[in-house]
Amino acid sequence: MIHLVVLLSCLGLIQATALPDLTVSNERYTGKVVGGSNAHPSMWRWQASLQYDNWNTGSFAHICGGSLISSLYVMTAAHCILDMQLRFYRVVLGDYDLYKYEGGEQPRSVSRIIMHPGWTGDLVNGNDIALLKLSSPVYGNSYTEIANFPYPDQTLPNGFTCYITGWGLLATGGTTPDILQEAPIPVVEHSVCASPGWWSTAVKKTMVCAGGDGKTSGCQGDSGGPLNCYTDGAWRVHGVVSFGPASNCNIYTKPTVFTRVSSFMDWIYSEMV
Structure with missing residues (x-):
């Protein structure tokens, strides 16, 4: 499905918002997206x-x-x-x-x-x-x-915690899960993600990077899915899983790259007729 790379407002930065508690009756749903766990039922309804x-x-x-x-x-x-x-x-x-x-x-x-x-x-x-x-x-x-959308051209600060969700591989070359997976994943701001040693010129400003810690990432089968971020009092889809490294889904300094939804709001609304 993917070769070179896999898989996968007010203007300016928003302020970091505390994430709501995702525990349900003090029970965590375990399992494993790469580095994740079984999602909470009915949490990611979009x-x-x-x-x-x-x-x-x-x-x-x-x-x-x-x-x-x-x-x-x-x-x-x-x-x-x-x-x-x-x-x-x-x-x-x-x-x-x-x-x-x-x-x-x-x-x-x-x-x-x-x-x-x-x-x-x-x-x-x-x-x-x-x-x-x-x-x-x-x-x-x-x-x-x-789903809720972000504001047009809205971006997220470095380290802002979002969630990636999907039924993609649990590891490069591994198995696919039956149950929807979720994983917290930190945003990597464009200036970092586009620097040498990261994704360099492969990353455009119309993209969002998240992960790159060598532990959590999207993988084959997660492509197209959402980057879910709690901003402005609601969960919003800030990204669409696009690509990651071809050799291994969770490589350090090679975060999962998402299409940045806030860059495409005009096009989206113009096509939904």
């Missing part, structure tokens, strides 16, 4: 699973993540779109364990694929973002919710 039917047999498999941004649209990474044949895709909202029916799932076929016009197929050129129009609206319930 998380989507993009699935592909490789042989057109009606048997779909998870390939990427996504975020529900309206009752009819899901945002994902452009590199997750393997071809433009709509019948090969479906999106599932409200899922937690991909291999169990739990009653909250809402599968939808895709009626339109909208690629960003600046997407060239080269991850380091940026614009790795796409919208999927669903065949029918998704309804909100205790399992599904529309």
Whole structure:
């Protein structure tokens, strides 16, 4: 799915906001995204699973993540779109364990694929973002919710803690989880991430870096999924998982790179018609 690299407001910096306690009845859901754990059920209700039917047999498999941004649209990474044949895709909202029916799932076929016009197929050129129009609206319930956006052009300070979520590999070359994973992951500001020894010129200002500690990262299968950050009193999707290092998902000074959602607000709203 990814070769060179994997996978994966008011203007200016926002102030750091204390994260709410994610414990549920003092119980932590353990397990393992790389370096993570089983997500809290119904916590990340905008998380989507993009699935592909490789042989057109009606048997779909998870390939990427996504975020529900309206009752009819899901945002994902452009590199997750393997071809433009709509019948090969479906999106599932409200899922937690991909291999169990739990009653909250809402599968939808895709009626339109909208690629960003600046997407060239080269991850380091940026614009790795796409919208999927669903065949029918998704309804909100205790399992599904529309994501909040950041402010236009909003950026995050260095070290700000966000959460990456997805069903990607638990380690490079490892296994994929049944249950949605979550992991706290610190933002790496652009001036650091674009410096020599980090991602250098591969990172643009329309991207967000997070991680790079050699412990926590996105990996194959997490692409397209959200970077969830608690800002301005709400969880907001600040990023779309785009890429990471090809040799190992969690390399020190090579953080996971996300498409920065706040850079694409005008385009997103112009396409959701």
